[in-house]
Amino acid sequence: MNDYTPQKAVFFDLDDTLYDHLIPFRLALQSVLSTGIDFPYEPAYHRLRYFSDKLSAERGGTPTQGHDLEEMRTSRFQLALAEFDIILTTEQAAAVQAQYLNKQFQIEMFEGARELIQKLQAHGYLVGVITNGPPEHQMNKIQALNLEEFIPSELFFISGAVGITKPDRKLFEHVTDKFELSPENCYYIGDSWRNDVVGASSAGWNVIWFNHRGVEPESAHRPHQLAKSYTDLTAYLLGDK
Template sequence: MEGIRLVLFDLDDTLLYFDDYWKRSMYESFESYPLTQGIGMDRLFPVFLEKDELFHEQWLSGVIDGGEFRRLRFIHTLAEFNISTGAEEAEAFERWFWTVRAPYIPHDPLLIERLKRWGEVYQLGILTNGTSEDQYDKLRRMGLDGLFTKSNVFVSDELGTAKPKPDAYRITASRMGFKPVETLFVGDSWMNDVIGPMQAGMRAVWLNRGNKPVPDEPVPEAVIGHLEELEHLLLHKMNN
């Protein structure tokens, strides 16, 4: 595993575990938001989860972008209760959600220390699908905004392309001054963080938190269940 100089990470469900904050803070956001607090969460939240899944699939398939995904799931949820809203109301709710979720996003000193150690050996970066304002807010809440800045964070809405398109990975590596062959990608999505990077000429480590069955092809450098398992790989195995 010689020759790796750049390590790129996915953000959601890799550096930041979605289940740590999302459902609980989203529920609280709807429960407390003036426009929705009177509907009743036993009625509203199942509808929202249904719309979230529907439009998330459209986002993953490239039909809509991350901003449209967040707006549409809100607008269509409220439409089920005969409440007419548009982009302005959806954006206002999203900002309410960011405020509510803030205390739920973990500030993990151990993660910060690990990333600092890895950063002494490799250049580090993030390639993530989403909207810039949202992703930078997460990094700030996590205490990672000192390690990851505009120079080494690449968000699909700014990049103009998204994972798993090969150019998303190649552009990111190039802007950081590296070739794909010098790059290791680490993430939880088999399609976005293993197949996509490897098709672009990178190597990959799959973060398989749920112990899902490992597909036969392609073969990543490693499959890990927890991010801390990357320590041995990066600081020992890859330098031997």
């Protein structure tokens, strides 16, 4: 028996759930492509996320290193921006990707996120992070957000380190097995329909879709709850506590 045996657990996705992922995307495009204030950044970002998930699924999970990872990262920019009449060479896409990575470490948590995590912990919830991506890259974001100040390191689950990628239900089962949790007592909060809603619900978790961008569902799966802000999340998880 390990030390973590709370009645309930709440795990968060990282990108665009704990911080605004649109900001580094917009800054990268402005820096490399000189896109102006009228460019439709949010719709373009949606398509980037779509192609990122699609290309990852085609490869059997997010690549964590080497040529395959770099090719996926540049291809997603080419495919997404082509829909907005921006045709990128491989070299241009790589330059945008490089800036995008750099800007991802200049981030802050969404308003209310840190407070919610600490309130959950104070009420006895086990709180952690489940995220897709290469271990070093995702840990750099975790450190940029100072998450290690209040979440123990053993509660960060990164697909590239575990060897299982969302939406594979086995990643969520790995977490419940490690901490001897029942899926019905676990809550997962994430913005991605494909990775978060589909993945966690298939593992029997309670899913809160953090749909702060107002996008449409992609399948017949249904989250247990919809939230558009951390005010919504706090009200649902803690109510009057």
